[in-house]
Amino acid sequence: MTEKGAFIKRTIEEAVPNATVHIYDPDGEHFQAFVISEDFVGIPKLKQHRMVMNTLKDRFATNEVHALGLKTFTPEKWEVAKSNYM
């Protein structure tokens, strides 16, 4: 994983409580993040994404990070879905 990928992972982990973060970093520019947290339970999908995306708001603004695909899961949903991704 590149430095930028590690930075994204760390930033999300620090900001989203109880988060487990998997980053797929094929080229140091286009990232895919899978964020799993107990705190997503009962939270609408858009709000889950906002919790994650806004942690990188400044980096999006400077275009330092511009291609981040995101999927969020509750632990329960991740158990079902993870075989598709990992």
Added chain:
Amino acid sequence: MDIKEKIKADLDANPVKLYMKGSPSFPQCGFSKHVVDILANYDTEFGSSNILEDPEIRQGLKDYFDWPTFPMLVVNGELVGGCDIISELHADGELADALKGE
């Protein structure tokens, strides 16, 4: 008219609105193009704006919707989401309702 009022007026005039990079016929970003391609599956009319042409609106929208990236798909004044969420709703068969504001 300040930027907020401009956005509000634009949303009032467009029940379904896509703020994107480029235009539906000339998308200038993969994520924006992806949403345009998804919307092509639905016979929903939507207005679109190229935020690359208007830096003021570009920042205004990020503040207005508290959302850091584009594209943004807005229905009845409510942000539905960006590329990830629109793709997920489409994959889950929930986008048709979302486009009707349900």
